[in-house]
Amino acid sequence: MIRCKIVTPFGKYKEMDTSILNVRNSIGEMGILPNRMPIVTMLEISKMSTIENGQKEEYAIGGGLLYFKENEAMILVDSIENKNDIEKDRALAAKSRAEDYLNKKDESIDAKRAELALKRAMNRLKVIGE
Missing domain, CATH: 2.60.15.10 (F0F1 ATP synthase delta/epsilon subunit, N-terminal)
Incomplete structure (x- = not known):
């Protein structure tokens, strides 16, 4: 073990x-x-x-x-x-927020941080089979 x-x-x-x-x-x-x-x-x-x-x-x-x-x-x-602890609605909301940030062409937004947030949200959804 x-x-x-x-x-x-x-x-x-x-x-x-x-x-x-x-x-x-x-x-x-x-x-x-x-x-x-x-x-x-x-x-x-x-x-x-x-x-x-x-x-x-x-x-x-x-x-x-x-x-x-x-x-x-x-x-x-x-x-x-x-x-078992991942909440689908919360993960979907996080994904949507990250996508919104990335779609805005605002230079004050930290694109790298938004990309990582999107990747984490998509990973959480993948783990729960969504």
Whole structure:
């Protein structure tokens, strides 16, 4: 098993054991199994999945860093939400707001920030199957 600790800027989000950790980095999807060689990698805004207590769990992560060594994974994420906690209406509203900002040709708008907000909202919708 892999001992997995997930930490956000607000503190520890979760600590659990998983038989596999599926994440996405700049190269693509990566499945981490027990006894894998050590790795440090940046995580993209994407879906992360685990098998906890025999159940598949899915999360929307807002990017971050993964450090894996000796069957321990430390995941530092900007944000994380379990699939079951994502509110569809809230994610759709966030997507719409980000699109509105990007469609305005106002130079005072931080386009990079709006693009990231759109990417996070679309990821949340993807995780819940929308």
